[in-house]
Amino acid sequence: MPLSSTAAVRVGLVGYGYAGQTFHAPLIASVPGLRLAGFASSDAAKVARDWPGLPVEADPVRLCARDDIDLVVIASPNDSHHPLALAALQAGKHVVVDKPFTVTLAQAQQLQAVARERRHVLSVFHNRRWDGDFLTLRALLAGGELGRVVELESRFDRFRPLVRQRWREQSPVGGGLWFDLGPHLLDQALQLFGWPQSLRVDLARQRDGAVNDDAFDSRLAYPGGLAVTLRASALTALPGPRFAVHGTRGSFVKWGLDAQEDALKAGHRPLAGTDWGLDTQAATLSTLGLDGETLQSRPVALRHGDYPAYYAGVRDAIVAGAANPVPAAQAIDVMALIELGRRSDAERRELPAVACAADSTPAASNH
Structure with a gap:
């Protein structure tokens, strides 16, 4: 979905375990032009303590389907990366997936194909x-x-x-x-x-x-x-x-x-x-x-x-068509x-x- 260059990219974060709580949420919140807009977590109380007032969905697919989300970040267990990234892409969202991209090479290649077909940004959090x-x-x-x-x-x-x-x-x-x-x-x-x-x-x-x-x-x-x-x-x-x-x-x-x-x-x-x-x-x-x-x-x-530089790159890829900081093709090599x-x-x-x-x-x- 096209975004105005002045509009904040609204981010939904799937998973609020170690990766979501420690890395993704604070990094997203630190980057101008990105705005945390919702979560998917089985522990709504934990999310509310850190991010009061933001909606928390128990079902991550419901978060992917929300109209007030532009970018879905998937920080859930590794075996859920593929189905949740696929659901988000099919719902018309841009997607960031925590590493590892998926648990099989074939899954990673399928996600790349879907993202290309739908012209969505698909990036992998190789923050190191x-x-x-x-x-x-x-x-x-x-x-x-x-x-x-x-x-x-x-x-x-x-x-x-x-x-x-x-x-x-x-x-x-x-x-x-x-x-x-x-x-x-x-x-x-x-x-x-x-x-x-x-x-x-x-x-x-x-x-x-x-x-x-x-x-x-x-x-x-x-x-x-x-x-x-x-x-x-x-x-x-x-x-x-x-x-x-x-x-x-x-x-x-x-x-x-x-x-x-x-x-x-x-x-x-x-x-x-x-x-x-x-x-x-x-x-x-x-x-x-x-x-x-x-x-x-x-x-x-x-x-x-400079971990925030990754998310700044994702923002620019979505808003301005800049280079994806970690394109799916490079994460496929890793897989x-x-x-x-x-x-x-x-x-x-x-x-x-x-x-x-x-x-x-x-x-x-x-x-």
Whole structure:
């Protein structure tokens, strides 16, 4: 549906669990030109405590059908992403889906086809593109400061030894760490280096009583010998570096996770003129000096993280026809690697990576 360039995009949020409450609602509310207009949740009282006066539908399909909603944001359990996104698109809404896009590649491709047919914006919340350390790394690589990159290790280390009774850890469809953190790490790798030649993934259940995978180790192989290792674990009490990148002219190492999630969990909100997204954790760049022999190490001032930029991009795509910040085609690439990784684990071998569609390859600048 066309919108006036001066009208606020009215947003309906499906799901008010961790993702909806911590990420989506406060980020949407922080972006000029977006207005939270309603929710779908099984816990209306919880929503009302944070957002009094806004309507709460028990049935998410009813929210999708409301005339006072332009954009539906889906932050519900992973196995509901496809049917709810489909319902919203068919109801004439623009749609944002939390990662993972869907739980199968075929579902993701169907949603892309429906969105194209109806000419609606369909975007996926790969917010880790706007982590400050990732923005910093991307700039370093673009500037060639590390020379030819030969190895990147990217990790999400956590220590959560108790298996909790929540869908992320219990659901047989779309649960587990590969579906939870795998999309973040895969999307970042695709943004930096494009499509890999092959993929090897090993999934593990390490905690007592684990139902789904709670650790993974994956390796993407690229032309020229570049190796990208992606790891995550729920049993790492002493984390390794978030990023360790090595090239022919030096290395970049960053410790600790981007600070935006912790800030949102603590109730802080992105505000103009503040230090939102500031990350003061250790980051070091070690490179060859002008003599080509002496190694020089220095701390790196990290760029500010900027999760609100994602929703500002969605707003502009809807109102002004600007580029979608994370188009469905790029999220389809991630889903293709998620499926390939599950197959690699099942077959216990490295598998060739074949692009799933000509129009769903990463940006040409990344190749």
